[in-house]
Structure formats: C-alpha cells, structure tokens
Amino acid sequence: MNPLPFASGTVAFIGGGNMARSLIGGLVARGVPATSIRVAEPMAELRDSLARDFGIHAFTDNAIAAANATTWVLAVKPQVMRQVCEALAPAAQAARPLVVSIAAGITAAQLERWLGGGVAVVRTMPNTPALLGAGVTGMFANDRVDASQRTQAADLLEATGKTVWIEDEPRMDAVTAVSGSGPAYVFLLAEAMQAAGEAEGLSGEAARTLVQQTILGAARMLIENDEMPSELRRRVTSPGGTTQAALENFEAGGFRELVARAIHAATERGRQLSAAND
Numbered sequence: 001m002n003p004l005p006f007a008s009g010t011v012a013f014i015g016g017g018n019m020a021r022s023l024i025g026g027l028v029a030r031g032v033p034a035t036s037i038r039v040a041e042p043m044a045e046l047r048d049s050l051a052r053d054f055g056i057h058a059f060t061d062n063a064i065a066a067a068n069a070t071t072w073v074l075a076v077k078p079q080v081m082r083q084v085c086e087a088l089a090p091a092a093q094a095a096r097p098l099v100v101s102i103a104a105g106i107t108a109a110q111l112e113r114w115l116g117g118g119v120a121v122v123r124t125m126p127n128t129p130a131l132l133g134a135g136v137t138g139m140f141a142n143d144r145v146d147a148s149q150r151t152q153a154a155d156l157l158e159a160t161g162k163t164v165w166i167e168d169e170p171r172m173d174a175v176t177a178v179s180g181s182g183p184a185y186v187f188l189l190a191e192a193m194q195a196a197g198e199a200e201g202l203s204g205e206a207a208r209t210l211v212q213q214t215i216l217g218a219a220r221m222l223i224e225n226d227e228m229p230s231e232l233r234r235r236v237t238s239p240g241g242t243t244q245a246a247l248e249n250f251e252a253g254g255f256r257e258l259v260a261r262a263i264h265a266a267t268e269r270g271r272q273l274s275a276a277n278d
C-alpha cells in the first residue's frame, strides 16, 4: 500500500449506496482524511448517514460533488449509469478527472463515450469486505489512463484491500462473478450450514458461532498457509470419517458443476448488463 498522503486527491463518489459505503468506510478507516471524500446521493437518509458516520461532505447534486474532485468514483447501478454520465459529460470534458467505475458489466468504452470522449477511465470491480480493509478489486484501465493515474486508482482501491490488474477487459465480467459477487456465495454457505446445524439439534447461537469461526479459520488457513485448497481439504478428511461422508454428498450432488454454472451465469449477466444499458 502507498503511504498517505492520499495520491488520489479529492475523491467524489457518485452514488452513496452499499458499495460506496463499504469503500468510503474502508478509506476513512485507513486514515484518508474525510475532507478528501465527497459523495452525491439522492436519498436523504443515506446522505445523512454517510455524513454522520464518516464526517464526509454529502451532496444531492452529482455535478456539485464532482466539481474540483480529481477522481470520480461512479458507484450507481448499471441501469442508471448512462444517464448519470451524460449529465456529467460537460464537467468531465472541462475538468478531465480520473474516472473510476465500480459498476458491473458497464465497459470502459461505454463510460468514455457517455462522458463525451477522451476521458481516462479505470473500470474496477471491488467487493463489500472493502469496509473492513479486506476487499479485493479487479481493475482495468483504458488507453487514456497514464502511469500516474494507474497509481492513483490503485492507491484508492488498495486502501480497501488487494488489487489485481486485468489487461483483457472482457475478463472483468469473470472478476465480477468470482469476487464481486463472491461474498454472497460464502454468506449463502453460512446460511445453509447454520440451518443444517440447527436441524441437527444445535441452538441458533451455537450454530452461528461455529459457522462464523469455521469460515474465518478456513479463510485464514487458505491465506496464511498458502497451500492449495485441495491439500487443506485433504488434511481435514480422515479416510472413512465424517468429512468424507459430507464431501461424498457434495460431489454426488454436483457441487463443483453447480459452482461453475453459477459463476458462468454471473459472468453472462455482466455482459447482458452492458448490452441492456447501452
């Protein structure tokens, strides 16, 4: 991570929903000054809570929030991105900010076109653990982005976790499917494990603690042992034991194929979001 002061200058978030909150929370926790962060959000309740929780300036008007900001983070839904960008095009042409998008599916070329052309765009895909500084972000830069802007964009996202540059933009839809949406898959597993534990007679509270700590411990082993998941799995699996009984059921139920199908569907949806909102 780059040391502070923050290389990204003043950052304006356009849209202050769930993901913007995770990123802003991550930046503030990392020590980025609240005075360097602005947000534009139409919903008063969200605006107020962002201002209250993080001490940042919150605006109703996108162009006012974006004015004089060196970096814009476009954090609206793909469905409204075109309209938001076209309204900001005059400001983008005048100020030539670094534009960072976090939207699923929407391509750098679409963003550049909607903003009037000639704009440095970094298309990114973060995820919600950014709030804890434990996020991961895939990043793709268009041809307009120079080396210092790459650093600027990486500095912004590295404040919330790791970053991975992707050189082949279509692969950003796979990033979205694996890590952007990925926390939800783990949460689904947690829900299913908790329900199954309760069905086997555990109290809700006991099942919750067991599941939480199991997922945390397994995640830490994946990272800190730096070994293949298959090897870590093998060490839990005593021949003829309990884990084997469970894993045989996962395999018989087509678990791997199901995960592959789910991630393929998410990747395809990313492509559809681009086409449907052009």
Ligand SMILES: NC(=O)C1=CN([C@@H]2O[C@H](COP(=O)(O)OP(=O)(O)OC[C@H]3O[C@@H](n4cnc5c(N)ncnc54)[C@H](O)[C@@H]3O)[C@@H](O)[C@H]2O)C=CC1
Residues within 6 Å of the ligand: 014, 015, 016, 017, 018, 019, 020, 040, 041, 042, 043, 046, 062, 075, 076, 077, 078, 080, 084, 102, 103, 104, 125, 126, 127, 128, 180, 181
């Ligand atoms: N939620 C997640 O885990 C992730 C979301 N993303 C991307 O982040 C973007 C935002 O997603 P979420 O935060 O989940 O959605 P969200 O609905 O929570 O946030 C979007 C915000 O934009 C605001 N908004 C609507 N119209 C606006 C306008 N014209 N100008 C300014 N703000 C406007 C909404 O009031 C809302 O608060 C999407 O493009 C999504 O693909 C990316 C990675 C992960």
Ligand SMILES: O=C(O)[C@@H]1CCC=N1
Residues within 6 Å of the ligand: 104, 176, 180, 181
């Ligand atoms: O579900 C979505 O479309 C967004 C993008 C990745 C996570 N949430």
